[in-house]
Amino acid sequence: xxxxxxxxxxxxxxxxxxxxxxxxxxxxxxxxxxxxxxxxxxxxxxxxxxxxxxxxxxxxxxxxxxxxxxxxxxxxxxxxxxxxxxxxxxxxxxxxxxxxxxxxxxxxxxxxxxxxxxxxxxxxxxxxxxxxxxxxxxxxxxxxxxxxxxxxxxxxxxxxxxxxxxxxxxxxxxxxxxxxxxxxxxxxxxxxxxxxxxxxxxxxxxxxxxxxxxxxxxxxxxxxxxxxxxxxxxxxxxxxxxxxxxxxxxxxxxxxxxxxxxxxxxxxxxxxxxxxxxxxxxxxxxxxxxxxxxxxxxxxxxxxxxxxxxxxxxxxxxxxxxxxxxxxxxxxxxxxxxxxxxxxxxxxxxxxxxxxxxxxxxxxxxxxxxxxxxxxxxxxxxxxxxxxxxxxxxxxxxxxxxxxxxxxxxxxxxxxxxxxxxxxxxxxxxxxxxxxxxxxxxxxxxxxxxxxxxxxxxxxxxxxxxxxxxxxxxxxxxxxxxxxxxxxxxxxxxxxxxxxxxxxxxxxxxxxxxxxxxxxxxxxxxxxxxxx
Numbered sequence: 001x002x003x004x005x006x007x008x009x010x011x012x013x014x015x016x017x018x019x020x021x022x023x024x025x026x027x028x029x030x031x032x033x034x035x036x037x038x039x040x041x042x043x044x045x046x047x048x049x050x051x052x053x054x055x056x057x058x059x060x061x062x063x064x065x066x067x068x069x070x071x072x073x074x075x076x077x078x079x080x081x082x083x084x085x086x087x088x089x090x091x092x093x094x095x096x097x098x099x100x101x102x103x104x105x106x107x108x109x110x111x112x113x114x115x116x117x118x119x120x121x122x123x124x125x126x127x128x129x130x131x132x133x134x135x136x137x138x139x140x141x142x143x144x145x146x147x148x149x150x151x152x153x154x155x156x157x158x159x160x161x162x163x164x165x166x167x168x169x170x171x172x173x174x175x176x177x178x179x180x181x182x183x184x185x186x187x188x189x190x191x192x193x194x195x196x197x198x199x200x201x202x203x204x205x206x207x208x209x210x211x212x213x214x215x216x217x218x219x220x221x222x223x224x225x226x227x228x229x230x231x232x233x234x235x236x237x238x239x240x241x242x243x244x245x246x247x248x249x250x251x252x253x254x255x256x257x258x259x260x261x262x263x264x265x266x267x268x269x270x271x272x273x274x275x276x277x278x279x280x281x282x283x284x285x286x287x288x289x290x291x292x293x294x295x296x297x298x299x300x301x302x303x304x305x306x307x308x309x310x311x312x313x314x315x316x317x318x319x320x321x322x323x324x325x326x327x328x329x330x331x332x333x334x335x336x337x338x339x340x341x342x343x344x345x346x347x348x349x350x351x352x353x354x355x356x357x358x359x360x361x362x363x364x365x366x367x368x369x370x371x372x373x374x375x376x377x378x379x380x381x382x383x384x385x386x387x388x389x390x391x392x393x394x395x396x397x398x399x400x401x402x403x404x405x406x407x408x409x410x411x412x413x414x415x416x417x418x419x420x421x422x423x424x425x426x427x428x429x430x431x432x433x434x435x436x437x438x439x440x441x442x443x444x445x446x447x448x449x450x451x452x453x454x455x456x457x458x459x460x461x462x463x464x465x466x467x468x469x470x471x472x473x474x475x476x477x478x479x480x481x482x483x484x485x486x487x488x489x490x491x492x493x494x495x496x497x498x499x500x501x502x503x504x505x506x507x508x509x510x511x512x513x514x515x516x517x518x519x520x521x522x523x524x525x526x527x528x529x530x531x532x
Contacts, residue, residue, distance in 0.1 A: 026267050030259075038258050045227045045255035052250055053220055053231065055202035060235070063198070067167040067188055068154050070104060073395050075152075075169035075184035083120075084113050084171055084182040092120060094394070098129050107164060107189035108136050111171075113182045116148055135160035146238060148183050156190065156235055156243040161211050163190040163244040174391070190244055209234075209245035217242045227255030262318060305330050347422040349399055350406035358421035358429050365417070365431050366488040369479035376479065377440060379430040379447075380495040381409065381471040384507040386426035388460040389467065401456055401467060402426065408450035412443065429495075440475060444510060447471070463508040470507045472498025477516045491515065 074080055074095070083091040096109055101124035110121035118140050123130040139159045147153060147168035154167040164187050171182040188194070192208055199206040213234060220233035230249050234242035295308055307327045345357035353361070362378070369376055383389075383405060390398040402422075409428050410420040423429040434440035447469075456467035474494035476483070498511040505511070 022267075029263070029267065033263065034258060038256060041256035042227060045252050046224065048252050049227060049231070049250045049255075050224050052202070052204055053224060053233075053248060056198060056204060056206060056246070056248060057220065057235075059198040059201040062201070063188075063194075064154050064165060064167070067165055067186055068152055068169070071167040071169040071184050071186045072152060074186070075171045076174050077171075077395060078174050078391055079394075080111075080171050080184060081173050081181045083111065087119055096120070096122065096129075098124065098127060101129065102127060104186075105188055106186055108133075108159075108187040110136065110140060110144070110185040110187075111182060112140075112144060112148065112185065114180060116144060116183075118144075119182065144185070147185055150180070153238070155238045157237050158211060158241075158243050159187065163211065164188060165190055165194075174387070195246065204251075205249035207247040207249075209247060211245075213242040213245050217245065220246075227252075229254040305333055307331075347406075350403050350422050352406045352410050353419055353421035355421065355424060358419060358423065358431075361419045361421070361431055362429075362492070363488065366483075366491065369476060370481060370483045372479070374433065374479045375435045375439075375475070375477050377430075377432050377434045377443065377476075378474045378491055378495045379432065379443075379471050380423065380492075380499045381405075381428040381430070381447075381469050382499055382503065383426040384463045384468045384470055384503075385458070385461040389458055392460045404454050404456065405451065405467075405469065408454055409447065412446045412450055434475060440473070440512075444473075463506065468508040470499065470502040471510045472496065472500070472502050473510060473512045474498060475512060475514050477514060480517070482517050 079091055079095075082088065100106070101109070106124055108121070108123040111119045113119050118137075121132055121136050121140060123133040123136055136159070139157075143157065147155075147166065148170075149168060150170060152167070152169040154165070157164055157166045159166075166185065166187050168183050168185045170180045171184055172178070172180060190208070195206050195208045209232065218231075218233040220235055224231070228250065230247055232245065232247045234245040237243040295306075299305055307330050308323050345353055345360075347354040365376065368374070383401070386398070386401075389401060393401075406420070406422060406428065409430060413420050413430065413432060415433060418430070418432045420428065420430045432443055434443055451469050452466070454467065457465070458467040459465060461468065472495050474491050476491065494513040494515060498513045502509050502511040
């Protein structure tokens with residue numbers, strides 16, 4: 001009976017088992033890739049491309065904010081209000097000369113009166129002003145009604161069949177009056193150079209699409225739904241029409257594919273020697289992949305991005321390249337994070353720390369001096385009669401004065417844990433260590449000498465013929481756990497009260513409040529004069 005049964009040799013059985021194992025392994029490998037790895041790769045590729053589109057939009061928004069700030073600076077200005085009433089040509093010659101258009105990268109500018117009638121409009125091309133060009137007149141006639149907001153509005157518009165960035169601000173007095181005297185409209189052309197700058201900022205390859213634009217278009221502000229090597233899309237204006245179209249070349253190309261060369265090579269090796277491949281998968285590929293996935297999950301759980309380091313160096317080229325690519329991405333991410341943190345903590349006008357960075361430093365200092373005894377001073381500085389300076393010398397001179405004062409105050413700091421920041425408007429704030437009264441006087445003398453050495457002319461200041469500052473000092477002498485009974489705002493309020501007293505005393509001086517264990521808050525600040 002046994003002779004009639006089907007018999008298999010070990011070779012045949014091995015071949016059958018190997019073929020079956022290989023087939024099942026191949027099917028399992030395809031299923032695993034199709035339902036696990038491939039969707040994750042597609043999702044990751046989609047995430048990367050969405051971030052690249054977002055980077056372009058952020059870069060464009062930064063340029064829009066710059067133009068909006070410029071239009072606000074011109075609009076909220078007494079001289080601009082006077083021009084809407086008098087149409088004084090001297091105002092135009094002082095503020096809208098060819099150099100102004102070139103410096104601010106303006107393609108055109110227009111001033112409307114309170115009824116929307118153009119008082120002035122001009123274009124700029126080939127380093128020359130073009131008074132009242134026809135294309136700008138046509139646009140003002142048809143679309144200027146959409147740019148007469150209560151405060152400020154911006155949009156991308158097609159002007160003369162070319163995309164332009166337009167920002168309009170209501171013209172008001174600089175004393176924050178709500179009365180609208182007209183509108184200041186500033187226009188920048190979006191051309192290849194403009195797009196090149198955006199491409200450099202966002203680190204992308206971007207190509208401008210020339211108008212006219214099709215009625216059906218992909219809105220770049222909407223979430224993307226598929227992975228594309230090159231993505232064409234448009235930005236809409238406030239009316240919902242396409243006003244700027246570009247093509248973005250994505251860095252990760254067309255994204256992953258379900259079956260690729262590494263997958264086919266892996267199957268070929270598995271089909272030849274299943275046992276050896278199994279060991280290789282276990283020791284050479286699977287273990288490092290599991291370690292990398294575990295490492296990435298730990299990164300995801302901890303919220304930190306760390307370089308990938310294998311306990312044993314992998315011998316698979318793809319894993320080595322993956323490690324290099326991932327670590328390069330980590331370094332790029334950290335550099336961008338440091339750059340963004342610096343930008344977010346730096347005042348754009350004065351290039352010193354901004355209010356956000358100061359608030360963080362103040363909180364950090366407050367917590368530190370509660371734990372360790374220290375003598376430290378918080379100083380609030382205000383430029384005397386800065387409004388008079390701005391009104392008579394203009395915003396550009398005012399910005400220059402703010403920059404010089406900021407640089408002078410920043411130069412007064414000596415230690416890494418000291419800070420000089422722009423507190424707001426023409427106010428600055430410093431946190432400096434002063435171990436005793438002598439050190440405090442040295443700080444004050446450095447500040448006074450730094451400001452006086454600027455020699456900024458100010459003929460409209462009752463305090464002096466040169467620009468001066470007033471400042472209030474809140475000096476915590478011998479800090480420690482006793483400060484836990486108070487809130488941080490007590491320290492800031494003390495400096496503010498001292499500044500108020502200095503301004504009330506005639507300005508161009510400083511006042512001191514001393515906070516100590518015995519007298520935490522002095523209700524009556526004491527004016528301190530430098531020796532001599």
